[in-house]
Amino acid sequence: MSWQAQLEQPRSAWSAASHLAHWQPKLVRIWALVKKETRQMIRDPASIAMGVVLPVILILLFGFGLSLDVKDVPIAVVLEESSPEALGVVAGLQLSPYFHPQIVRSMPAAQELILERKVDGIVRIPADFARRVSAGDAEIQVILHGSDANRARIIQAYVQGAIGAWSQRQAAEGHGMAVGPVLVQNRLWFNDANDSHYFLVPGLIVLVMTLIGAFLTSMVVAREWERGTFEALFVTPVRSDEILLGKTIPYFGLGMLGLSLCVLSAQYLFDVPLRGSLWVLLSASMLYVLVGLGIGLLISSAVKNQLIASQLTMLATFMPAFMLSGFLFDLRSMPAAIRVITYLLPARYYVALLQTVFLAGDIWSVILPNAAVLAAMMGLLSLGSRVVTRKRLG
């Protein structure tokens, strides 16, 4: 029997044989839609720009552009005396890979440098330094520019570390107790080298997935509503759940392509380990892409206008994925009202999953609850998108 004949067969017969015959035309219709959507996607420069070019730009920017690591920080060292002690401190700073010290003779010169933003901080070794070291109460002044408070705080800790190391060497020569009495031994689990790529990668993946899942879908579907091609689909024999599947499958595929790009670059470009299992990562990402697709479909069907749909999706998915997902800023420190909002955002659960699977491993007590929330969201959204794409005009 040819597929055309199957299409025309009435659906009412309900026997074992016709059950298969009932499903086959459905699959044929979905397959036809998927083919049509895939071609449309590949031939549409907008989809390629959003689904391929933008993710690649993001990967490159995250891989090479963004970093919170402190390295070669330009600092001014005000050297008010040239005693061996003072020079020892300067040598300690010069040897440290974190700093790029520039020696000046007076405080006003250093101030000018910091105001011109040529240096990020000033280390001032006062004129009576050597004398006061032997008295045991020397003081080194560190001045930082507060316009990037986070960086200022990190630099402060590193300066303290460099001077502490010098002071420990002094103590070894019998100048009192260098450190302590209580000494903190830090261990950073999951990221021993303190490489900021380790926490940027989950952020990168959540942004790319949001872009493809929610943003691209909402734009494409809104365009169909605008042009009236969605209504044109309604007069064909395809049913609304088939339209949804036909739309979803190609973009889902594109999302998986984006994911593989990200995972490959995480492994080979940024050297970020994948400590959990790949299938957990894949399943979590599939869930998230489906949630994103659902949001995109819902928003675009609700507003039916490309411009407004893209702005809404940007506000509801992309910006929160950046700011409120916990990949960059700590969720626990946000005020309660904002935290409540984050619980409504799928990105939060996905970031928790990504951070754990990439860096910590398969920790089920984290993976299962977060995946369950995503699955529930997906269920709700697919129900919702079925309702809004029910065949109706107007």
Add this chain to the structure above:
Amino acid sequence: MLASFKRIVALTRKELLAVLKDRRARNSLLLPPIIQCLIFGYAATYDLNHVPYAVLDQDRTAASRELLAGLDGAGVFERVANLQRQADISKVIDERRALLVMQINRDFEKRLLSGNTADVQLIADGRNSNTAGTATGYVNAVVENFNSKWRSAHAQAGPPVSVTARAWYNPNFETRWNMIPGMIGTLTLLQTLMLTAMSVAREREQGTFDQLLVTPMRPFELMAGKALPSILIGTIQATGVLLVAQLWFHIPFAGSFFTLYSGLLMFVLAAVGIGLLISAVSYTMQQAMLFSFLIIMPFTLLSGLTTPLRNMPLALQYFTLLNPLRYAIDITQRVYLEGATLVRLLPDLWPLAVIATLTLSSASWMFRHRLQ
């Protein structure tokens, strides 16, 4: 001259009407920047005010309790568990119940009393290494405090050198003080660029741009008439965000509003110029939207707001010289915190002026020369 001025005003008026006549469009211009500023103003901070931690105290002496009391009393740390065994550490960290675990060894007090140094182990969840680093810094400060108290109580000599650190313009290292001024430029850019990019593209798509071209308007007047409404709206959006920063978050403002607005105006000019250029090269609204998106993304990521410019590789640092947002963020932060004057801001202002001149003039040239 007067006729030219009248034509520009007429086009400006028409543009403003086209944008503002629709209530939904009107709301989508002013509300999102303000709401985003409110939400992100709270969210976008690297400061921590709630750090859950667990303790494995194997010493259980007066000294160890005093150290822990210092942590509990700091107001930032919340003790979520008292662990009994070493094996429990990985459980509370893995499950993300605690960000930090502090382990105090059995001989802690004994070593302190005998004048030796005593180690405490601090284990941090490095899944977000930045947060972990900040929390570790807080613990170090508490321990340092304990140390100096212990030394003075037991008449021990301290280290020969002490470091006193001060952050100019932001004494408590508050990230909010630099994030929120930075957001004035960022949120304004997002909206202004999109809005302007749409303006000509919309007319192209609807075919009304050809009609504009056959009017007596010269390309410069067309450009000015299209740019002015966006500049006006951009300035109003920036003011909206500025009001949130001033009235809601009370970010200290050291500079003058004249300086701030001069900088913002220059920035909005540059942003509008880029938007018009995008508009001039795109044939449909969708293209315009895509191009603006492709530009906004690197501009916001490489602006220095979330990660420092100096950490970027040199090639990208040169690229950021083309980014108007980079200068806008520097201007707002420095006017806010340093109270910088126009003269100090010249290194930021002249690149903006160059970007604005180049983009606006090439946009008006493109209007005329891109007719199919």
